[in-house]
Amino acid sequence: MRFIAKFATTALLGALLAAGAQAQDVVKIGQIEAQTGPNAIYGWMPSQGVPMAIDEINKAGGFKVGDKTYKLELVSLDTRGDPKEATIQLKRLLEQDNARFVYGPFLSNVFVTVLPYAKQFNGKFLLMGGATRMHDFVGTPEHDFVIRTWNWDAGPNGFGERMVDYLIKTAGPKKIAMLFQNDQGGKVLGEIYEPIFKARGIETVTEYFEPGTKDFTPVLAKLAAFKADYLFPGYADAPLYDIVRQATEGNFIRKFFLVRGSLGPGMKNKDGIEDYVVYVPKHFEEAEKTSPKVKQFVEAYKAFYKRDFPYDQAPLCSSSCYDHVHMLVAAMQKAGTVEDVGKVRAALLSFTHSGVWTIKYDQRGEQIFDFDIAHLKKGGAIQITRVEP
Amino acid sequence: MTQVILGQFLNGIIVGTLYGIIALGVTLTFGITGIVNFALGQFMMIGAYAAWHFTDITHLPYPVSVVLAVLVAGLAGFLSDRALFQFTRNNLVNGLLVSIGLISVIESGALLLYTATPKNMDFVLSGSWTVGAITISRMKVVTFGVLLAVIGLTWLALANTWLGRATRAYAQNPEAAMLMGVRTEMLQVGVSVYSCALAGMGGALYAGLYSLEPSMGALFILKGVEAAILAGVGNLAGALVGGIILGVTESIGSLFLPTAFRDAYGLVFLVAILLFRPSGLFGSQK
Numbered sequence: 104m105r106f107i108a109k110f111a112t113t114a115l116l117g118a119l120l121a122a123g124a125q126a127q128d129v130v131k132i133g134q135i136e137a138q139t140g141p142n143a144i145y146g147w148m149p150s151q152g153v154p155m156a157i158d159e160i161n162k163a164g165g166f167k168v169g170d171k172t173y174k175l176e177l178v179s180l181d182t183r184g185d186p187k188e189a190t191i192q193l194k195r196l197l198e199q200d201n202a203r204f205v206y207g208p209f210l211s212n213v214f215v216t217v218l219p220y221a222k223q224f225n226g227k228f229l230l231m232g233g234a235t236r237m238h239d240f241v242g243t244p245e246h247d248f249v250i251r252t253w254n255w256d257a258g259p260n261g262f263g264e265r266m267v268d269y270l271i272k273t274a275g276p277k278k279i280a281m282l283f284q285n286d287q288g289g290k291v292l293g294e295i296y297e298p299i300f301k302a303r304g305i306e307t308v309t310e311y312f313e314p315g316t317k318d319f320t321p322v323l324a325k326l327a328a329f330k331a332d333y334l335f336p337g338y339a340d341a342p343l344y345d346i347v348r349q350a351t352e353g354n355f356i357r358k359f360f361l362v363r364g365s366l367g368p369g370m371k372n373k374d375g376i377e378d379y380v381v382y383v384p385k386h387f388e389e390a391e392k393t394s395p396k397v398k399q400f401v402e403a404y405k406a407f408y409k410r411d412f413p414y415d416q417a418p419l420c421s422s423s424c425y426d427h428v429h430m431l432v433a434a435m436q437k438a439g440t441v442e443d444v445g446k447v448r449a450a451l452l453s454f455t456h457s458g459v460w461t462i463k464y465d466q467r468g469e470q471i472f473d474f475d476i477a478h479l480k481k482g483g484a485i486q487i488t489r490v491e492p
Numbered sequence: 493m494t495q496v497i498l499g500q501f502l503n504g505i506i507v508g509t510l511y512g513i514i515a516l517g518v519t520l521t522f523g524i525t526g527i528v529n530f531a532l533g534q535f536m537m538i539g540a541y542a543a544w545h546f547t548d549i550t551h552l553p554y555p556v557s558v559v560l561a562v563l564v565a566g567l568a569g570f571l572s573d574r575a576l577f578q579f580t581r582n583n584l585v586n587g588l589l590v591s592i593g594l595i596s597v598i599e600s601g602a603l604l605l606y607t608a609t610p611k612n613m614d615f616v617l618s619g620s621w622t623v624g625a626i627t628i629s630r631m632k633v634v635t636f637g638v639l640l641a642v643i644g645l646t647w648l649a650l651a652n653t654w655l656g657r658a659t660r661a662y663a664q665n666p667e668a669a670m671l672m673g674v675r676t677e678m679l680q681v682g683v684s685v686y687s688c689a690l691a692g693m694g695g696a697l698y699a700g701l702y703s704l705e706p707s708m709g710a711l712f713i714l715k716g717v718e719a720a721i722l723a724g725v726g727n728l729a730g731a732l733v734g735g736i737i738l739g740v741t742e743s744i745g746s747l748f749l750p751t752a753f754r755d756a757y758g759l760v761f762l763v764a765i766l767l768f769r770p771s772g773l774f775g776s777q778k
Contacts, residue, residue: 140608141705147609155536183608197576285752311752315711317702320503321746321754324496341610352620354627 128165129176130441131426132157133196133205137184137213141314144210144365145233148416149177152424153206155407167194175428177237178202186216192216202463203228203444204431206252206423211236211287221248229444229451231431233422233470235291236320242467247448251469252422256362259491260471263362266382267299270360270474274378278306279360280331282346284338285311292337292363298352316342319349327355333378338363338393344371351375357481364370367415369479379479384421385460386475386487388412400425400459421472426458461491495625500743506632508739509639513694514716514729515723516643517687523663523726524683527580527587531572532691533713535600537706539565539692540699544613547699554616559695566685566694568598573684574664581680583681595709602706610703617700635697643732650728659683663726715758722762724775734773737761 116448134153136146157175160166165174178200182189189208196202205228208214214234221230225248233253240246256263261420270276279300283289291310308329310322323346326334334356336346343361347368350356357377359369369379390397401412420426430451435441438450448468455463461473508776514532521529538563542564546557572594580587662669662679670676694712698704719738723730738758745757765773 139603141610143607143609213592250768311576311750313752315707316751316754317708317711318503318743321500321743322751324500325747325751326669341703341705344610344612349629352627352629354620354622371615375618390582 115412118356123222128171128173129441130173130435131176131178131200131202131203132431133193133200134177134179134207135182135189135192135196135213135217136179136208136423138179140183140185142184142210142339144340144416145419145422146182146207147421148413149206149209149413149422149424150181151404151408151413151416152420152426153177153179153428155403156425158407159374159403160428160432166436168435169439173435173441175432182208182210182213184210184213184299186213189213190217190220193221197221197224197228197264201366203442204447207231207232207428209233209253209419209422213292215287224248227444229448231423231427234288235241235295236287238469239380241469246410247445249468250448250451250464252427253470254472254474254492255469256292257299259467261294262382262474262490262492264299265490265492266360266380266476267296267303267305270380271303271305273380273478274332274358276305276360278308278329278331278333280326280334280356281307282319282326282328282334282336283309283311284314284342286314290339296335296362298441305416312342317345319346323350323353324353331356333358333360333380335360335362337361340364340367343368343468347372347376347379351445365415365418365480366477366485370483373479373481373483376479377481381477381479383475383487384418384472386477386485387412387417389475389487394459397459419459421474422470426460426462427455429458430456430462496584497744497747499626499628500747501740502626502628503632504740504743505736506628506636506739507642507743508719508736509732510694510698510712510713510735511719511738512643512732512735513639513690514712515719515735516646516728517690518713518720519723519725519728519731520653520683520690521687521726522720524659524769525577525587525680526582527577527584527591528717529577529684529687530588530591530713530717531598531709532687532716533709533711534595535565535688535691535709536695536698536712537574537602537709538568538598539695541606541611542612542692543693543696543699544704547616548611548614554700558693561696561699562689562693565695566689568684569688570681570690571686573681577597577684590695599706599709606706607708610705612703613699621753626726631700635701639694640732642690645680646690647729655682658698677764711755718758722765722772724772727772727774730772730774737773 130432136149138146156176160172161260168450180192211234214236229250230248231250231252237249237251238255241249241251254262256435283292297307343364351372359379361381391401404412434447434451439447440446452464462472471492473491478486517532539561542561543557546552546560547554576590580590588719620627620629658674719734723734741758742754746754
């Protein structure tokens with residue numbers, strides 16, 4: 104009896120010690136993205152790519168920093184694009200789960216809502232998201248925690264400027280009508296692109312629509328009176344499908360220029376459009392044929408999820424996704440720490456990662472990466488132009 | 493500019509019939525069961541998703557999908573009535589609370605089945621018709637025609653059939669109708685189910701025009717109630733007119749004023765009308 108009690112106590116103590124040691128060897132990663140909802144285009148793919156990368160790293164035995172081997176643990180939460188929900192989730196990640204590295208958000212309205220809370224944890228964690236509004240805070244005092252994991256539209260490396268230059272070169276438009284959602288994301292797009300077009304001598308008009316709008320006919324009729332060469336709608340596929348369909352069916356406008364959204368709305372209306380120029384972080388159908396790393400990623404996705412590869416959604420894995428987990432691990436190894444976020448941040452900004460994308464960060468902490476311009480013509484013919492900033 | 497205004501006037505009429513079908517359901521339900529069923533928007537959503545599912549997933553012809561969607565919405569309405577609304581007859585507050593609770597349940601069910609990511613039905617009838625400088629989507633015209641026919645047939649049935657007369661009799665005086673042999677409980681169930689089926693039809697046609705989301709019902713019940721109040725709750729023909737007036741107000745308002753506040757234009761118009769005619773445009777003034 105005494106022997107059994109001693110054995111049980113030893114076994115229990117051993118298990119507790121092992122669990123404790125296990126807990127020390129785990130790096131928790133949080134994720135707050137809109138995995139479902141009207142803006143799920145911006146959160147679903149990251150929620151697919153991050154688990155894949157984590158599984159790969161863990162299956163390879165984890166990663167070494169110093170003498171210790173670590174594994175990654177993901178706490179992925181679906182914000183559904185609701186800023187209030189996202190704030191509660193971030194609070195859980197930081198206060199309960201003690202996550203030091205959080206991916207997301209991709210939505211600007213979510214970012215501006217979580218920002219006041221997140222700021223209290225400056226220096227204690229990194230918030231790595233693609234939200235356009237993050238640009239205003241990345242690299243500024245008391246915002247060291249902000250890392251923006253997407254290209255910025257404007258400036259010398261700005262993909263938006265390159266897109267506009269491409270449009271001028273191929274189509275020479277004189278007038279652009281812009282139609283954005285009346286929220287943070289839409290407003291910031293107006294602020295970015297009005298000056299870009301104006302600097303190039305292109306006349307613009309901007310209208311905003313209420314989130315949840317389905318019938319765009321009145322505003323399209325209003326914009327049609329401007330006789331624009333192109334309609335520049337944004338920014339999520341949910342309204343874009345309705346906008347492109349109604350614009351072509353109503354004969355309001357048949358040429359589209361997009362820097363947010365996908366080829367999907369254009370392809371669905373391919374017989375009604377005349378021109379559809381869209382920023383596509385990567386056209387996977389083409390890239391799969393030429394890049395071994397892209398091909399490997401596609402195969403890995405199919406094996407991991409046991410379903411077809413989502414070619415239409417995959418371009419959004421350019422933000423806070425598969426490559427970024429590998430970059431974070433490399434940064435922790437280079438910094439020699441998993442706890443000192445300041446050192447990890449500095450390491451992250453110091454190298455170029457060559458994965459599915461070629462990614463680096465500028466000195467402020469904003470991502471720069473290669474991308475494609477997809478030019479869809481009536482009938483469905485697609486021409487891809489690669490751009491390497 | 494005249495043709496632009498005319499085009500948006502026509503668009504407003506068409507969009508307004510979608511509001512009108514919900515308003516008709518609101519008016520019928522209120523007139524017979526004494527409650528405002530705020531969950532009618534969710535029955536519209538059920539019809540929309542059912543039509544999408546039958547068309548895009550099970551690949552049935554769209555007209556068949558619409559009929560099935562109406563039956564699904566009607567069945568859902570019957571189950572809701574038996575399980576919930578039969579206990580709230582003529583109790584406005586209880587009926588309101590139950591219908592609001594049902595909204596959450598149905599919307600959560602749709603989220604679980606289909607997630608919140610919008611669905612886009614494959615085009616049933618693409619393209620448009622052009623008359624002069626006015627272009628209107630073919631699917632919108634067909635939707636308008638079908639809804640107008642259904643609303644018209646409903647009105648004719650109420651005016652010319654025994655069941656219709658019984659329904660109107662009950663709305664005027666429930667006790668007298670009962671004494672005259674009208675089976676009131678069956679009538680209430682029938683009207684409740686019919687209202688949900690009407691909403692389901694609206695949803696099935698909506699699916700052929702716009703993308704679907706589980707939250708779509710909220711907007712349309714709001715519009716339906718606005719239209720019913722604008723016309724005067726209880727006025728059946730007025731429900732359609734109320735919906736059309738709302739649709740036109742929004743379309744024309746968006747042409748001249750910021751589009752971002754489109755939903756507000758109908759509300760402002762409603763408030764303005766109620767200030768002068770508190771019982772609505774066609775409601776009784778006593």
